[in-house]
Amino acid sequence: MENGMDRVGVVGCGLMGSGIAEVSARAGLDVVVVESSTAALDAGRARLEKSLARAEAKGKIDSAAEVLERIGYVTDLGDLADRQVVVEAIVEDEGAKTELFRTLDRVVLDPQAILASNTSSIPIMKLGVVTARPQHVIGVHFFNPVPVLQLVELVPSLLTSSDTTERARAFVEGRLGKRAIDCQDRAGFVVNALLIPFVLSAIRMLESGFATAEDIDRGLVLGAAHPQGPLALADLIGLDTTKAVAESLYEEFKEPLYAAPPLLARMVDAGLLGRKTGRGFYTYE
Numbered sequence: 001m002e003n004g005m006d007r008v009g010v011v012g013c014g015l016m017g018s019g020i021a022e023v024s025a026r027a028g029l030d031v032v033v034v035e036s037s038t039a040a041l042d043a044g045r046a047r048l049e050k051s052l053a054r055a056e057a058k059g060k061i062d063s064a065a066e067v068l069e070r071i072g073y074v075t076d077l078g079d080l081a082d083r084q085v086v087v088e089a090i091v092e093d094e095g096a097k098t099e100l101f102r103t104l105d106r107v108v109l110d111p112q113a114i115l116a117s118n119t120s121s122i123p124i125m126k127l128g129v130v131t132a133r134p135q136h137v138i139g140v141h142f143f144n145p146v147p148v149l150q151l152v153e154l155v156p157s158l159l160t161s162s163d164t165t166e167r168a169r170a171f172v173e174g175r176l177g178k179r180a181i182d183c184q185d186r187a188g189f190v191v192n193a194l195l196i197p198f199v200l201s202a203i204r205m206l207e208s209g210f211a212t213a214e215d216i217d218r219g220l221v222l223g224a225a226h227p228q229g230p231l232a233l234a235d236l237i238g239l240d241t242t243k244a245v246a247e248s249l250y251e252e253f254k255e256p257l258y259a260a261p262p263l264l265a266r267m268v269d270a271g272l273l274g275r276k277t278g279r280g281f282y283t284y285e
């Protein structure tokens with residue numbers, strides 16, 4: 001079952017793609033990373049190298065240099081021709097992703113290759129049907145930071161074969177050492193479908209003046225043993241991302257619990273996006 005998944009391609013080397021490339025190379029696999037421009041490729045490589053240096057300093061890996069030797073960096077999708085597993089982690093844009101899957105279908109020569117997407121909200125079916133091999137297209141949804149968080153959601157579309165799902169499971173569990181759960185091809189999968197309404201409820205609670213941000217978060221940390229409160233979590237995810245995921249859930253289910261509260265929308269308009277901009281529900285150095 002684990003044969004034929006040694007050559008991995010990762011498309012997009014941002015936050016998630018660099019993490020996916022890192023865990024693949026750390027698992028001893030041969031990795032080719034594709035970015036859309038040389039500048040983006042350099043930025044992705046720098047992110048990856050920094051993360052590996054940190055892992056080496058903490059004693060989690062013996063040699064960052066040895067891991068880096070297994071990673072090639074290119075800007076031409078044609079260099080994915082010999083890949084057995086390709087994980088797409090480009091911008092969350094349906095047009096960009098469908099165009100990419102059309103190209104992958106053309107350039108990846110192994111007819112059994114797994115074509116995976118790390119999308120958080122785009123239906124896997126939409127990516128499968130633009131290829132001539134939707135049975136090999138599957139959602140493989142990692143969590144940020146990829147080298148740290150264990151979970152991967154496996155998301156077969158209605159057209160994905162059970163063989164592809166089992167090979168994808170063998171890849172993430174057997175090769176990468178992650179833990180997989182199975183989800184249907186529905187917005188939010190399992191984790192975001194539960195987590196986002198919870199975060200939105202906390203924002204509504206704050207918005208209504210019911211409790212302060214600090215007390216809402218302290219309540220969940222000390223009263224429910226959460227590692228961090230929902231508003232601190234929203235700041236970490238990014239308020240723009242939180243809003244975008246809420247909108248995709250609302251679009252799919254039309255349930256009020258998924259509707260982004262006005263306070264969230266106003267904060268995004270104001271550029272108060274959380275940790276990444278230095279201010280969200282809290283202020284950061």
Ligand code: NAI
Binds near residue numbers: 016037091119121
């Ligand atoms: P990001 O913006 O950090 O990285 C995206 C990268 O893709 C950029 O470096 C960009 O240059 C590159 N790119 C864009 N179009 C490309 C193309 N046509 N070919 C090659 N490279 C291209 O985004 P991030 O956060 O890494 O997200 C990537 C995917 O992962 C999205 O689908 C997102 O929904 C998903 N995701 C994000 C999570 C998060 O916490 N940020 C968690 C789980 C999934």
